Amino acid sequence: MIVMDDVYAVILAGGGGERFWPLSTDRLPKQFLTLFGPRSLLTETVERVRSLVPVERMFLVGGSRYAPLIRRQVPDLPRENLVQEPAGRDTAAAIGLASVLLARRHPDPLMLVFPADHAIADVRGFRRTMRRAIAVLRRHDALVTVGVRPTRPETGYGYIVAGEPVAGAPGVRWVRRFLEKPSRARAVRLARDPRCAWNAGIFAWRNRTIQRRFAALMPDLWARLCRIRDSWGQRDGAGILAREFARMAKISLDYGILEKSPDVAMVPAAFPWDDLGSWSALERVLRPDRTGNVVVGDYVGLESADCVIYGTEKPIRTLGLKGVIVVDAPDGILVCPKARAQEVKRLLRAPVRRRR
Amino acid sequence: MIVMDDVYAVILAGGGGERFWPLSTDRLPKQFLTLFGPRSLLTETVERVRSLVPVERMFLVGGSRYAPLIRRQVPDLPRENLVQEPAGRDTAAAIGLASVLLARRHPDPLMLVFPADHAIADVRGFRRTMRRAIAVLRRHDALVTVGVRPTRPETGYGYIVAGEPVAGAPGVRWVRRFLEKPSRARAVRLARDPRCAWNAGIFAWRNRTIQRRFAALMPDLWARLCRIRDSWGQRDGAGILAREFARMAKISLDYGILEKSPDVAMVPAAFPWDDLGSWSALERVLRPDRTGNVVVGDYVGLESADCVIYGTEKPIRTLGLKGVIVVDAPDGILVCPKARAQEVKRLLRAPVRRRR
Numbered sequence: 271m272i273v274m275d276d277v278y279a280v281i282l283a284g285g286g287g288e289r290f291w292p293l294s295t296d297r298l299p300k301q302f303l304t305l306f307g308p309r310s311l312l313t314e315t316v317e318r319v320r321s322l323v324p325v326e327r328m329f330l331v332g333g334s335r336y337a338p339l340i341r342r343q344v345p346d347l348p349r350e351n352l353v354q355e356p357a358g359r360d361t362a363a364a365i366g367l368a369s370v371l372l373a374r375r376h377p378d379p380l381m382l383v384f385p386a387d388h389a390i391a392d393v394r395g396f397r398r399t400m401r402r403a404i405a406v407l408r409r410h411d412a413l414v415t416v417g418v419r420p421t422r423p424e425t426g427y428g429y430i431v432a433g434e435p436v437a438g439a440p441g442v443r444w445v446r447r448f449l450e451k452p453s454r455a456r457a458v459r460l461a462r463d464p465r466c467a468w469n470a471g472i473f474a475w476r477n478r479t480i481q482r483r484f485a486a487l488m489p490d491l492w493a494r495l496c497r498i499r500d501s502w503g504q505r506d507g508a509g510i511l512a513r514e515f516a517r518m519a520k521i522s523l524d525y526g527i528l529e530k531s532p533d534v535a536m537v538p539a540a541f542p543w544d545d546l547g548s549w550s551a552l553e554r555v556l557r558p559d560r561t562g563n564v565v566v567g568d569y570v571g572l573e574s575a576d577c578v579i580y581g582t583e584k585p586i587r588t589l590g591l592k593g594v595i596v597v598d599a600p601d602g603i604l605v606c607p608k609a610r611a612q613e614v615k616r617l618l619r620a621p622v623r624r625r626r
Numbered sequence: 627m628i629v630m631d632d633v634y635a636v637i638l639a640g641g642g643g644e645r646f647w648p649l650s651t652d653r654l655p656k657q658f659l660t661l662f663g664p665r666s667l668l669t670e671t672v673e674r675v676r677s678l679v680p681v682e683r684m685f686l687v688g689g690s691r692y693a694p695l696i697r698r699q700v701p702d703l704p705r706e707n708l709v710q711e712p713a714g715r716d717t718a719a720a721i722g723l724a725s726v727l728l729a730r731r732h733p734d735p736l737m738l739v740f741p742a743d744h745a746i747a748d749v750r751g752f753r754r755t756m757r758r759a760i761a762v763l764r765r766h767d768a769l770v771t772v773g774v775r776p777t778r779p780e781t782g783y784g785y786i787v788a789g790e791p792v793a794g795a796p797g798v799r800w801v802r803r804f805l806e807k808p809s810r811a812r813a814v815r816l817a818r819d820p821r822c823a824w825n826a827g828i829f830a831w832r833n834r835t836i837q838r839r840f841a842a843l844m845p846d847l848w849a850r851l852c853r854i855r856d857s858w859g860q861r862d863g864a865g866i867l868a869r870e871f872a873r874m875a876k877i878s879l880d881y882g883i884l885e886k887s888p889d890v891a892m893v894p895a896a897f898p899w900d901d902l903g904s905w906s907a908l909e910r911v912l913r914p915d916r917t918g919n920v921v922v923g924d925y926v927g928l929e930s931a932d933c934v935i936y937g938t939e940k941p942i943r944t945l946g947l948k949g950v951i952v953v954d955a956p957d958g959i960l961v962c963p964k965a966r967a968q969e970v971k972r973l974l975r976a977p978v979r980r981r982r
Contacts, residue, residue, distance in 0.1 A: 572973060587648075588960070589972070589973055591950075609946075
């Protein structure tokens with residue numbers, strides 16, 4: 271089942287802890303949480319990717335402060351495959367760092383890129399999709415992205431508009447353009463359009479190809495990556511990594527490279543996907559009860575419906591509550607209407623008042 | 627300032643812990659809570675009553691399981707002034723028990739009765755009111771109740787309709803009738819009517835008078851009280867107390883005696899009063915902030931207004947929440963619209979579901 275041995279996976283385990291406050295925090299971002307079962311999102315991702323490549327060919331990229339968490343959650347990850355970012359610099363820097371380290375390992379590998387914090391339950395559909403992406407790369411020197419068929423007019427996502435078919439790869443199309451976070455009206459049109467897909471942040475390319483793009487489209491970042499690569503493992507390596515990384519632009523790979531590249535191919539996802547962008551995502555991933563409530567923990571609700579209830583600390587009880595999120599976690603308690611779930615991170619920037 | 631030495635006070639510290647769940651519980655009913663400051667409602671009540679009579683002339687009546695709590699909160703209460711109910715049998719039994727014990731202490735005392743769990747901040751107005759009640763009793767062999775001027779059409783209270791003036795006691799009137807928990811439409815009319823008042827559960831009478839009424843109107847209960855009195859302090863006293871008390875009717879003194887008595891006088895309360903009947907009472911007793919939120923604890927609210935927030939355990943944060951009660955306490959978390967606050971006790975009878 272494992273694909274050919276020039277294929278490597280890069281799992282992006284960076285990312286902060288704001289959207290699932292108070293459960294996720296800076297100390298414990300979303301990818302490390304056991305939101306839906308016994309295994310964390312990171313562990314679920316690693317297990318899914320294991321169906322494609324062995325753990326020896328996985329690179330996990332994450333902030334150095336999370337290295338102990340990553341080692342605990344993926345105990346058989348080879349030590350040298352844990353890529354510690356000295357600071358969070360978004361996906362271009364994270365993927366670039368993985369790319370220069372991968373080049374030290376293999377002369378001409380294929381790189382698959384996966385976010386660590388998304389929900390993909392259908393492992394067979396996932397594997398089928400990634401094998402198609404790899405097949406495209408065997409015929410075309412392209413950048414491949416995975417597009418998810420929209421199921422609702424989501425305004426918080428990036429959309430991909432597909433164009434001409436890719437020769438020899440049925441269902442795969444060249445990307446015409448990328449659209450970030452559309453208006454509500456536009457999202458309604460995009461979600462209906464069969465040529466449109468959500469950008470799931472899952473990519474595939476030859477390492478050589480993405481390195482040429484870094485050099486051409488992000489030359490400053492590329493120069494810093496080369497200095498890191500050339501000093502890696504040497505006496506001043508850690509200092510150069512920290513210094514150069516801190517000076518890199520904080521830009522997503524989508525924005526820095528994909529949107530400026532003419533040869534991006536979109537493989538349609540053969541699996542249901544959720545980015546778990548906020549607490550309201552729970553009702554798409556867990557099964558609501560008869561009254562539409564999604565419940566984790568001890569709960570009594572009277573005349574309460576369409577709520578998201580999450581609390582493993584103590585009983586939560588509601589009366590006459592409709593469409594509200596209630597979360598109890600060691601760091602605090604959140605209560606807000608489901609429609610406002612996207613804004614939860616705003617709460618973490620507000621000053622705290624103390625009263626009695 | 628202390629009134630004459632034939633005046634005794636009975637403070638009713640029974641009552642369960644349902645309406646302020648999850649802060650109040652069976653282990654810690656409302657009267658023992660420090661809801662609004664450093665002192666519990668019971669301690670506040672004792673301090674208020676201390677302005678009328680010394681603690682040596684106060685009887686505290688409460689369930690025997692709460693005796694340690696009462697002793698801790700009122701450390702200078704003489705041991706023999708703590709009247710322990712073997713079970714909760716409502717106010718007729720509680721006041722009757724205090725009455726027969728008081729008769730062993732003084733041949734012809736006046737008895738003042740106070741609930742332990744109401745909010746009365748104006749101690750001078752309280753003292754003025756009770757001195758007027760005592761003055762009425764010096765001239766008339768009546769039962770006195772204190773009536774509170776309604777400030778809203780409350781449907782959960784008992785109302786008093788006043789009639790003819792009491793001779794020699796300006797502002798005091800004979801009670802025409804009692805009305806329990808009126809309909810909304812009737813409550814609106816009653817609240818506007820200057821002859822109507824809320825029944826605050828604060829009473830005054832000669833002990834001999836109330837004992838004659840017990841004998842006439844509640845003869846079974848009175849016979850049991852006499853058996854308890856006659857065996858008090860003897861070898862079988864505790865057993866007789868437990869047995870007789872368990873067999874008493876669970877009836878309020880209002881219903882058992884006052885509503886059937888023709889000579890009840892109403893003294894108007896010269897103080898603002900709140901029975902703290904539910905969480906929504908907090909907004910009447912504490913000062914709301916600019917957005918109408920009443921807050922106890924660490925709280926951040928964005929676009930949140932008219933909420934009641936109570937949590938001293940960990941930060942509570944809300945977003946886009948209007949008119950909702952959020953309470954965090956060691957025993958659980960409550961979330962419900964303010965309009966449903968009266969129904970909180972229903973939650974405690976609902977079965978708990980556990981999910982994960």
